[in-house]
Amino acid sequence: MTEHDLLDVAIKEARKGLTEGGVPIGSAIMDAQGHIVGKGHNLIFQTKDPTAHAEMCAARTAGIRNDWQSFTLATTLSPCLMCSGLITFYQIPRIIIGDDTTVPGARNTLSRHQISFEILNDPSCIDMLQTWIDENPKKWAVIEGHEHPNN
Amino acid sequence: MTEHDLLDVAIKEARKGLTEGGVPIGSAIMDAQGHIVGKGHNLIFQTKDPTAHAEMCAARTAGIRNDWQSFTLATTLSPCLMCSGLITFYQIPRIIIGDDTTVPGARNTLSRHQISFEILNDPSCIDMLQTWIDENPKKWAVIEGHEHPNN
Secondary structure (H helix, E strand, O other), X not given: OOHHHHHHHHHHHHHHHHHOOOOOOEEEEEOOOOOEEEEEEOOHHHHOOOOOOHXXXXXXXXXXXXXXXXXXXXXXXXXXXXXXXXXXXXXXXXXXXXXXXXXXXXXXHHHHOOOEEEEOOOHHHHHHHHHHHHHOHHHHHHHOOOOOOOO | OOHHHHHHHHHHHHHHHHHOOOOOOEEEEEXXXXXXXXXXXXXXXXXXXXXXXXXXXXXXXXXXXXXXXXXXXXXXXXXXXXXXHHXXXXXXXXXXXXXXXXXXXXXXXXXXXXXXXXXXXOHHXXXXXHHHHHHOHHHHHXXXXXXXXXX
16 A cells, blocks of 8 residues: 555545535554554544544544554644644654645654655645635634644 | 642542543643533543543543633643643643653643643652552553653
């Protein structure tokens, strides 16, 4: 499974979120053998859980592990500081980012922790989220959060 | 409700975790009027959710809000980078830390984001967790995570 294949799994998750009436952001985690070990999508509106970012939901499905350091995580939107904190806490070494134009995310934090990341800026990630934001500005304002430029 | 009262709610949560067979770390959130709006304890072992740190669980019970900026969060253990990321994302301005001797947490991140924090180093927080760690070294190794000194 390539980086693009893994991002495709994350995009499918984002689409699931959209069909559920949520914000379309998805994430997927694969192990060193290319097997999916976790996937999920933003569930903030579906579950009223303010921590339910896509990366968090993907990690939840992966469960308790001691092999995080062999994983790659893909996410359709650049991870915020909370999700980057999750990534550095368990030392997931490699991140595939589908879109860092809508939100820059905490790339400085990933760099500071020697997490390798690739930014693909895939049009389907960008367009899907941007369309949702244009149609749901008030909902987006509630979940957008504060992103410090030095994150 | 004072800082110590709020920390007491967090300590009660930590004790609940202990009775459930989990790691005793608790958290509580109060609003500007001193009402508890969220509380929770670490549920990693109870629910096999690697993101279920006490602060995350407390925020989950608070739900979707637009008034995070008037809250104070107490936690029995200094928050890691993931939980500090949650705090900065929603801009919770004030944190009460029961113990920063067992784990230093991401205090630099809190400072960088102008989050005010008080470190109480309450013996009941420190002793309860340290006793658990001494009795459960293998479990602690699984959930300890990587804490960079510059966090």
